[in-house]
Amino acid sequence: MEQERILKLLEQKLIASCQPVDDSSMDAPDIIARMAMACRDGGAAAVRIEGVENVAETARVLDIPITGIVKRDLSDSDVRITPFAEDVYALAEAGAQIIAYDATQRPRPVATTELVAAIHASGCIAMADCATLEDGILAAEMGVELIGTTLSGYTGGPIPKEPDFQLIHDLASRGYKVVAEGRFNQPELAGEAISAGAYCVTVGSAITRIEHICQWFNDSISHARK
Incomplete structure (x- = not known):
């Protein structure tokens, strides 16, 4: 019932990704917590x-659901998001109600089936960070509750400028609860994601990465100056 309540809270709503630039002046637990409160x-x-x-x-100061992840830079795999079962257990212990993991089919240290099992064993909702329709289908077949478009465009080749609305539509048309994520840097794009069938939308850099936002404005000013 608790998981059903959390999922209902997310329906057609915003998830804010509070992940500052690594080692930046904002990269401290108390600042991140206050950012989340804001x-x-x-x-x-x-x-x-x-x-x-x-x-x-x-979790100590916030009363809304937290999606937790751990990012690691591995020498033998390009998978970065929650690659180990011990990461799952640590996030659950810390207070995450939803745990996201890299659901791509790239070489990885731990099978996705093991990660999903660990998430569910911890009493948490699983979120699959996908790059393709096939990733999402496999995750859904494993019983993953939330299917994200998080990694679309980030597993090789040039990074697109626009969100992957086609992937959102293709996943949603199968009846999945789709978390639209990736390159939603304008409010209008978030609205388009809902229209495309997204269950909810995650926005990160445009809200919580001040350095990126300032650079966008600086680039525009520099372009106009030229």
């Missing part, structure tokens, strides 16, 4: 937080 005050239904310590600090 997102809640602005209407976010949930937040996405990276790192066990950051999740724990945010």
